[in-house]
Amino acid sequence: MAWIVRLLKSSLGAKYVMAITGIGLYLFLVGHVAGNLLLYFGQDAxxxxxxGLRHLPYGLLWIARIGLVIFFGSHITAATYLTLGNQAARPVAYQSKRFMKASFASRTMPMSGFIVFLFLLYHLAHYTWRVVAFTGERVDSLGRDDVYSMVVAGFQQPLISGLYIVAMLVLGVHLHHGLSSLFQTLGLNNARYNTFFRRVFxxxxxxxxxxxxxxxxSVMSGCIR
Amino acid sequence: MDLTLHVWRQKNGKDSGRLATYKAKNVSPDSSFLEMLDIVNQELIEKGEDAIAFDHDCREGICGSCSMVINGKAHGGQKGTTACQLHMRSFKDGDEIVIEPWRAKAFPVVKDLVVDRGAFDRIIQSGGFVSVSTGGVPDANATPVAKTSADFAMDAAECIGCGACVASCKNASAMLFVGAKVSHFANLPQGQPERMRRVLNMVEQMDAEGFGNCTNQFECEAACPKQISVRVIAQMNRDYLKASLTHEEAVPKT
Incomplete structure (x- = not known):
């Protein structure tokens, strides 16, 4: 097993962890956002x-939750390990550093990632643990937990909506670099596909x-109410 | 041209160093950047002061000695150019120019603009040998090499080990350098027998030297005076992954 330790401790090994967990977290985000777009189809949907999510068979909900904790945990641990190494690698800063090619998104990855992490905690506290800005349990006409009304009530507060929108923009910047960078990390750099890796992804x-x-x-503008 | 220089002066590795200001007067636009420094140094010597120490050797862009960050860009930031081939016509009369050494933990400052790039030598040493048959000179085309492979290998082999990739990288990462050295042999038949062991050892040595980690910003590619592509880093990433998962060292029987 020594080879696994050697791989994970190496700079490249930690980068593979970033890339692979990054793919997983992005796929989770796609599913999570797609599911919540059901808000546009009304309260019942x-x-x-x-x-349905809460009553998934075979304990799938908890498997997914544990998987998410592992993926987020690995992504954040590897990011911290790499970032600390990067800071240590240049103890004396330049007096006049100017960038020629590095994009804004690429240079701010640790910061955008940290902001997204803080938002994640807020988001969990808001809608999952329901301890922040929570306005009481709601039940719809069929006796189900009224997630629809909870979300609408949450986003009718301009400050909370603003926070979510800003957080999503920061996440967009993070993904802008991450979704293209992970291919290079996994060794995929080929003139045939680079347009996809660098422009489309x-x-x-x-x-x-x-x-x-x-x-x-939509909630703020009254399209969803 | 008259210029104002802000040059990093540092007596030795223990000194904390500072920027000192010098005037460079009547500089010919046709002189190279290093010649301009020579002129300034001559004046300093005549005044009995300590000349600005900087590395230089070939002065034709192939040795990789001249290492300085000029106005925040390695080698001055002109495309595909080392500091020695940067000419004063790239500047304007009255310009202020900040000159600093490469900044990296793995490249300790020796004096002023001179840094110790021994870390690169140790990485190359860790790569070990390639197996080449000795004896009579083989026929020129005895070993077939595809044109594209030869091109990739030669592009990687262009690396002069100047360290601009490390200097320009936000993380002081040496991955363009190590990637170039890995790709150089990984694309040639002569490099195949030791290919997996080479990439494992070189990456391990790179990490041990205290370089940072690549965050795929590709700043190195823009700063590289030999314009080496970051595809060499992808090759290293690929080979290291494969080597980590599959390479087996021979274990002697006991």
Whole structure:
């Protein structure tokens, strides 16, 4: 097993962890946002979906939750390990550093990642643990947990909606670099596909975060009520 | 041209160092950046002061000695150019120019603009040998090499080990350098027998030297005076993954 330790402790091994968990977390985001777009199909569709998630067979919900904790934990641990190494690698800063090619998104990955992490905690506290800005249990006409009304009530508060929208934009910047960078990390750099890796895949991140940001925007503008 | 230089002066590795300001007067636009420094140094010597120490050797862009960050960009930031081939016509009369050494934990400052790039030598040493038959000179085309493979290998072999990739990287990562050295042999038949062991050892040595980690910003590619592509880093990433998962070292029977 020594080879696994050697691999994970190496700079490249930690980078593979970043890339692979990054793919997993992005796929989770796609599913999570797609599921919540059911808000556009009304109260019944949303609440039925929420109830269905909670009653997934074979303990799938908990398997998914544990998987998410492992993926987020690995992604954050590897990021911290790599970032600390990067900071240690240049103890004396330049007086006049100017960048020629590095994009804004690529240079701010640790910061955007940290902001997304703080948002994640808030988001969990808000809608999962329901300890922040929670306005009481709601039940719909069929006796189901009324997730639809909870979300609408949450996003009718401009400050909370604003926070979600800003967080989604930060996540968009994070994914803009991450979704393209992970291919290079996994060794995929080929003139045939580089247009996809560098131009198309960053857009896939924006599609998802803008879809997510559309929910608070729709509630605020009264399209969802 | 008259210029104002802000040059990093540091007596030795223990000194904390500072930027010192010098005037460079009547600089010919046709002189190279290093010649301009020579002129400034000559004046300093005549005044009995300590000349600015900087590395230089070939002055034709192939040795990789001249290492300085000029106005925040390694080698001055002109595309595909080392500091020695940067000419003063790239600057304007009255310009202020900040000159600093490479900044990396793995490249300790020796004096002023001179840094110790021994870490690169140790990484190359860790790569070990390639197996080549000795004896009579083989026929020129005895070993077939595809044109594309030869091109990739030669592009990687262009690396002059100047360290601009490390200097320009936000994380002081050496992965363009190590990637170039890995790709150099990984694309040639002569490099195949030791290919897996080579990439494992070189990456391990790179980490041990205290370089940072690549975050795929590709700043190195823009700063590289030999314009080496980051595809060499992808090759290293690929080979290291494969080697980590599959390579078996021979274990002697006991």
């Amino acid at each position: 949303m609440n039925a979906y929420a109830l 960053p857009l896939l991140g924006w599609v998802v975060v803008l879809a997510a940001a559309s929910i608070p925007l």
